[in-house]
């Protein structure tokens with residue numbers, strides 16, 4: 486559904502040159518929900534604007550929804566939906582009229598039927614007469630998505646769809662995005678800097694940092710591949726940290742062992758299966774354990790491993 490090679494964009498202004506996107510390769514298959522994740526300023530919006538024909542690339546090529554970005558931008562536009570950050574509705578116009586206008590702009594023939602279908606699907610039925618400015622944040626995001634889908638595009642781009650929404654509305658929006666894929670097979674490409682959103686909603690993730698893709702895979706693959714499991718140990722005797730670290734850093738499954746406060750933090754390959762063996766190694770070293778905790782790595786651990794920075798700090 487998307488194939489991009491070497492996509493790049495440089496901005497040149499009074500204050501010099503910014504290489505916002507530096508040669509991005511990406512592939513998105515039909516029916517996937519793909520998340521484009523990265524800190525502020527990483528190049529997410531710039532990439533999205535290139536893929537949606539709003540910004541010309543400085544270099545690279547892409548096919549989007551079966552059309553060439555450079556030679557047939559009109560063809561791309563007809564076959565994609567794009568929901569920008571903040572949307573573009575007029576606060577004084579009723580939601581139903583905005584939908585009608587959009588359907589006319591795209592020349593949708595059965596627009597009454599299509600609008601009814603979208604309103605039912607996105608829980609907008611009772612809101613058609615309400616001015617856009619009077620909708621709640623979650624309702625407005627659902628209207629923005631309906632506007633992006635009026636012409637039945639097979640591919641939908643969402644730029645930070647849940648920024649500014651409360652946790653309940655975010656969960657609700659994720660459900661709607663999933664059902665678009667389940668019911669219509671819509672492919673979704675979305676940007677986010679929320680790790681929980683990337684983890685919960687997306688089949689596959691591309692992590693971008695400073696204009697380059699630094700990691701790609703399913704959330705589970707990324708976590709498994711890059712970070713290992715995290716085991717935190719505390720000891721009956723607070724001075725147990727140093728001998729424990731000494732004993733455990735020789736264990737074949739331990740990639741890293743650091744003393745943290747009164748305890749030790751380990752990065753362990755396949756942590757669950759190794760726990761008993763780690764406990765035995767401690768026992769052999771004569772260190773008495775007070776507590777042990779095993780945690781799956783988070784996407785933040787992944788980002789930390791590939792870039793050396795925390796996604797939260799970077800954002």
Ligand SMILES: Nc1ncnc2c1ncn2[C@@H]1O[C@H](COP(=O)(O)OP(=O)(O)OP(=O)(O)O)[C@@H](O)[C@H]1O
Pocket residue numbers: 496497498503504505523524525526527528529530531532678
């Ligand atoms: N029109 C422009 N002129 C100059 N620099 C720009 C322009 N648009 C973006 N940039 C710069 O390009 C870089 C990437 O910006 P971009 O908006 O793509 O990042 P982002 O990952 O979407 O960030 P955010 O999460 O904050 O939306 C930033 O350094 C930004 O300041």
